[in-house]
Amino acid sequence: MLYKKKRPWDSIPSSEITPESVYLNRRQFMGASAAFAAGAALLPGSAAASIRRLRGQQEPEVGEVTYGEHLREDLNSYQDVTTYNNFYEFGTDKRDPARNSGDFTTEPWTVEVEGEVHKPGTYSVEDLAPANLTEDRIYRLRCVEAWSMVIPWRGVGLREIISRVEPTANAKYVAFETALRPAEMPGVRRPVLDWPYREGLRIDEAANELAFMATGLYGQDDLPNQNGAPLRLVVPWKYGFKNIKSIVKISFVEEQPYTTWQASAPHEYGFYANVNPNVDHPRWSQARERLLPFGRRETDMFNGYAEQVAHMYAGMDLARWY
Numbered sequence: 001m002l003y004k005k006k007r008p009w010d011s012i013p014s015s016e017i018t019p020e021s022v023y024l025n026r027r028q029f030m031g032a033s034a035a036f037a038a039g040a041a042l043l044p045g046s047a048a049a050s051i052r053r054l055r056g057q058q059e060p061e062v063g064e065v066t067y068g069e070h071l072r073e074d075l076n077s078y079q080d081v082t083t084y085n086n087f088y089e090f091g092t093d094k095r096d097p098a099r100n101s102g103d104f105t106t107e108p109w110t111v112e113v114e115g116e117v118h119k120p121g122t123y124s125v126e127d128l129a130p131a132n133l134t135e136d137r138i139y140r141l142r143c144v145e146a147w148s149m150v151i152p153w154r155g156v157g158l159r160e161i162i163s164r165v166e167p168t169a170n171a172k173y174v175a176f177e178t179a180l181r182p183a184e185m186p187g188v189r190r191p192v193l194d195w196p197y198r199e200g201l202r203i204d205e206a207a208n209e210l211a212f213m214a215t216g217l218y219g220q221d222d223l224p225n226q227n228g229a230p231l232r233l234v235v236p237w238k239y240g241f242k243n244i245k246s247i248v249k250i251s252f253v254e255e256q257p258y259t260t261w262q263a264s265a266p267h268e269y270g271f272y273a274n275v276n277p278n279v280d281h282p283r284w285s286q287a288r289e290r291l292l293p294f295g296r297r298e299t300d301m302f303n304g305y306a307e308q309v310a311h312m313y314a315g316m317d318l319a320r321w322y
């Protein structure tokens with residue numbers, strides 16, 4: 001019923017990516033290294049060199065993921081998605097999460113659901129995101145730092161989780177919290193942020209059809225640790241920092257919850273943090289973005305998802321959303 005019209009995660013036009021990156025990402029679907037080498041030989045020098053740098057790295061099979069041919073060309077490579085990360089609990093360099101999260105234990109894992117819900121309790125990941133509800137969605141990720149990627153997630157709609165735990169009428173917001181384990185997370189031994197990492201959504205945002213809880217990536221059931229295993233929020237119309245990783249607690253609350261980045265720099269990182277090309281970060285423009293690994297593009301209002309989400313902000317002051 002809900003998905004009669006073309007779904008936003010099925011419709012990223014290939015015109016939005018540079019020829020180099022189209023070519024680069026195609027290699028995921030070519031498989032044979034001989035074919036890949038032939039492709040690289042046709043490219044201009046710099047792109048061929050980039051491909052050589054990335055060559056030989058393991059990527060999973062994505063054949064079973066169902067999406068259109070043109071979308072395949074738009075995807076960032078598995079390599080991009082799993083080696084260029086923000087997960088400050090493992091360090092602040094983009095390569096730190098992949099390097100330092102190998103010993104992070106994600107099994108067993110439980111999520112505490114508390115507050116204004118009829119079914120509070122300690123849930124397993126499988127309880128919240130059962131295999132029969134799992135689907136694949138391709139979403140843009142637009143970081144507040146002005147870079148972006150296109151990522152094929154696997155997981156469940158956040159609304160499925162919400163309906164399982166049955167919020168009361170008093171639940172106006174949902175708050176999320178990341179694990180805090182100094183023994184396994186070298187980044188939290190320094191006071192870079194006010195740990196644990198916390199994020200939140202208004203209840204209608206959390207119930208929006210686009211809000212997603214990822215449990216896998218690239219046609220696979222498991223998330224790499226650096227991407228927020230085993231359970232990570234994906235809200236593609238908001239800046240990347242709202243996409244909280246490795247969630248251990250979900251609280252349904254009456255008041256707007258504390259969020260880590262807003263507390264760290266309230267004039268730079270708002271609670272709503274909707275992608276908005278017209279409201280600059282105090283230290284840089286948000287009008288354009290770097291499309292990793294190559295290319296630049298204009299930033300779209302709500303990161304291109306206005307049709308699904310703009311109605312939730314009717315009457316709010318655009319300039320104060322940040």
Ligand code: MTE
Pocket residue numbers: 081084085086087088089141142143144178197226227228239240241242243244245246
């Ligand atoms: N969640 C936690 N717990 N810690 C973090 O540092 N970084 C955020 C978000 N979730 C972060 C986090 C930021 S700034 C971004 S852009 C995205 O994760 C990056 O997700 P990715 O590394 O999977 O691309």
